[in-house]
Amino acid sequence: MNDDKTTRTTVRNITDLARLAGVSAGTVSRALAGKSLVNAKTRERIEALAREHGFRPNQMASGLRRQKTSVVGVIIPLGHDVRQQISDSFFMTLLGHLADELTHEGYDLMLRRVVPDNDPDWLDRFIGSGMIDGVIVIGQSDQFDRIEDVADGYNPMVVWGNHTEGQRHCVVGTDNRLGGRLAAERLIAAGARRLAFLGDTTAIEFAARFAGAQDAARRLGIGPIMALPTHLSPERASAEIAAHLAAHAGAIDGIFAATDTLAALCLTELRGHGFAVPEAVKLVGFDDLPIARQTVPPLTTVRQDIAAGARALVDLLLRRLAGETTESLVLPPELVVRKTA
Amino acid sequence: MNDDKTTRTTVRNITDLARLAGVSAGTVSRALAGKSLVNAKTRERIEALAREHGFRPNQMASGLRRQKTSVVGVIIPLGHDVRQQISDSFFMTLLGHLADELTHEGYDLMLRRVVPDNDPDWLDRFIGSGMIDGVIVIGQSDQFDRIEDVADGYNPMVVWGNHTEGQRHCVVGTDNRLGGRLAAERLIAAGARRLAFLGDTTAIEFAARFAGAQDAARRLGIGPIMALPTHLSPERASAEIAAHLAAHAGAIDGIFAATDTLAALCLTELRGHGFAVPEAVKLVGFDDLPIARQTVPPLTTVRQDIAAGARALVDLLLRRLAGETTESLVLPPELVVRKTA
DNA sequence: GACTCATTTGCAAACGATTGCAAGATTCCG
DNA sequence: CGGAATCTTGCAATCGTTTGCAAATGAGTC
Incomplete structure (x- = not known):
């Protein structure tokens, strides 16, 4: 009377289920794994029981045995x-x-x-x-x-x-270097001559973008690009960008931001400092995140898929x-x- | 000669390491787990060997045995x-x-x-x-x-x-309901009278925000808030918002967006349709994501921590x-x- | 030296699933 | 009906670690 089949019997492992189904653990394992070696009826019976008791084989044990965790x-x-x-x-x-x-x-x-x-x-x-x-x-x-x-x-x-x-x-x-080149070429084509790069060049991806931009500048006979180190987190970035702008006020007419996030922040700061974009300062971002579409004016950027x-x-x-x-x-x-x- | 101790011996499990250390697997286990039962010297020897061979106990096996995966x-x-x-x-x-x-x-x-x-x-x-x-x-x-x-x-x-x-x-x-109330109250305090809610009220959180806004409107004697169902993904949302605006042109002077993301998109669309914000239409978002600071004009919103x-x-x-x-x-x-x- | 008591260790049984092997059950064919 | 071929199934070892129990060792006490 303590093992009435309709009563909720806790099925903790494959062996419990095997007992219920009246087969061995191995068979249950094969049935649940969908192997061909097990009789169709047996399989159905086992699957039904598994469903009924909400049983799922333990992935840890499976992973251990199969040496593969998925x-x-x-x-x-x-x-x-x-x-x-x-x-x-x-x-x-x-x-x-x-x-x-x-x-x-x-x-x-x-x-x-x-x-x-x-x-x-x-x-x-x-x-x-x-x-x-x-x-x-x-x-x-x-x-x-x-x-x-x-x-x-x-x-x-x-x-x-x-x-x-x-x-x-x-x-x-x-191709970050190429991306950097595209960004700088665009800035220059738009009329910018005194370029700056906004971002932390310790990160290798950003360094490559910077390098690409410099390639373009050099090839087009523009002076070297000024690096303006900036962290990525909005809290720190805003202040840093403001400081950069204050320090290099009129010396810049084109900014390549390492990231759209930075570009958006930069846009806000530029507005705050009274610089018209793109008239006074041109700006190009990187990534083409959703935000690039929504800034005012919308951001020219380099898209990564x-x-x-x-x-x-x-x-x-x-x-x-x-x-x-x-x-x-x-x-x-x-x-x-x-x-x- | 095939087991020179300085040669890279592959240590695959705790037993291999035990063999190297000249102790039993159990001792290695205890040593690596930092248990007090193992002699200080033995522990050091084992730890040194583990470091040297870059060995780490298998978490699957450990998880299986301890019935806890971390x-x-x-x-x-x-x-x-x-x-x-x-x-x-x-x-x-x-x-x-x-x-x-x-x-x-x-x-x-x-x-x-x-x-x-x-x-x-x-x-x-x-x-x-x-x-x-x-x-x-x-x-x-x-x-x-x-x-x-x-x-x-x-x-x-x-x-x-x-x-x-x-x-x-x-x-x-x-407290979404309270948040919704705050949003609506703000819109009304700012002078809006014909309110709309932008978002999909199938999601229970959004439904609560909507309900809260309606509470406020009712209590302040404002007419019912119009629900403008909108998906969250930017691609679909933009078009849907544009359609809403086209359909309810002048009938709305205050919008409560379920999300800052939606609010930002809405802002862009409003601008596109020639509505001045906040003069013609007031707008409040929800979440206080970083983007809320960067829209033009910056977004009034309800902050979630x-x-x-x-x-x-x-x-x-x-x-x-x-x-x-x-x-x-x-x-x-x-x-x-x-x-x- | 005999005793107790505390430390350290090894042994072996778990944890729960998978799978090679071999045996049992069926089917098929002459 | 005998024998071979094919399906199904059970058995038991295995994956690598942990841990209760008991044995071994060493220290301390009278």
Whole structure:
């Protein structure tokens, strides 16, 4: 009387279910995994019972035994600017797309944000945890070398970031240097002659954008571009931009912002300081985030295809999980001309 | 000669390391877990070896044995508006804060976005996977009832969303109704009389904001507020807002947008249609996202304290993991007056 | 030296699912 | 009806770590 079948019997594991179904644990496992080796009727009976009791095989145990977790790690190193987290909607958007793509491929996503300065071991620790089948690193930050080290001994890793000649880790990213060139060319074509770059060049992606802009300036016979170091978090950035503007008032007539977020803030500050955009100062951003459409005037910017980037990251990672070794992928940036330059 | 100790010996598990250290697996386990039962010298030797070989205990195995994974699930149901994902920077910001808080407490974060319509079992499936110790649900979407059902049998769950009298699941969220009231009161105080609400009232949070606004209108003797259903994704929203404006041209002089994102889009459309803000039409948003500061003119809005929300979610979840049963927490919204109303 | 008591250790049984192997049950064919 | 071929199923080992229990060691006391 204590095991009336209609009573809620707690089914904690495959063995409980096996007992209920009157078969062995192995059979239940095979039935639930959808293998062909099990009789159709038996399978149905087991599936019905599983449904009825809301039973799902424990993924930890399964992962342990199969040596495969079906979880992909996504890690964001916050190296050069710890507070970027809140501001950078670019990374967050990329993350959203990654979640969609991975889900679609049957993987779960384990997210970790780390401050490499506090924890030099950040990447190995994640990989060595045994919880993930592979890892996607979002942004190289200032950790290029460490990522290179890891890449030598660990195959299923793909990185979003900048591509450098001869690097050993597989990276997906926009051609930042070309993007920087496009931005500067546009500023110059719009009439700007005294250019400045707004952003923190410690981050390798930003450095590349800056370098590209300088290439263009040099080639077109324009003087060197002034670097105006600026953090990404809105709280700090606003003040820093204001300071830059105060210091270099009339000496600038074209600004290339490392990010649309920075560009938008810069636009606000420019207005506050009484500079007309684009008449007095031209401005170009980077990313083409939704905000670029909504500023006044709307922002001329360099577009990165975030969705395509996410697709590529996942695709390459899956190939690597399957044993291939894949090449890096550099995506072309695209100049979007709106009203600020 | 094939096991020269200085040669890279692959240490795959605790047993390998035990062999190297000349002790048993159990001792290694205790040493690495920092238990007091192991001799100081032995521990040091083991730790040194572990470091040298970059060994870390497998979390899957550990989780299986201890019945505790140190992973918290974060799940985003995309019920009422599947494409909200890309746009809603509110959720993404919340997610960022959650990641920080959880990391700080020694938990990892497993992220999953689901479309409940395609998978009615979304929540049980996540919980039953055995991969997570507890779950944080971001947004109730249109899944209130299902969440209630689950809450009855599963304790370690906390939800971000709207609080309803007598509900059974533990929720953290802003007092949306009060927020809506504040917004409407501000619009009316600024002189608006014919109000509209911009947003999709299928989402329970938005419905509460709408209801709060209606309370205020009624109490102040203003006519009913017109509901203008609008999706959250920028692509669809822009067109929908334009259509609303075209249809109800002069019949509106005050708009309460369910979200700052919508408010910003609305501002752009209003400008496009030649309406002066705040002179012809007053506008109030919700959230106080960074963008609210940057629109032209800057947006009057109702602030939600996202960081505090994330802290509360994690705090309550940890308490529930420890066995407590916790009450819901309703956070007070705050009106931030800028220039649009 | 015999005794107790506290430290350290090893042993082996879990945790829950998967899977190679072999045995049992069926079917098929002559 | 015998025997081979094909399906199904059960058994038991395995994934890597943790932990209760008991044994071994060492220290301290009279």
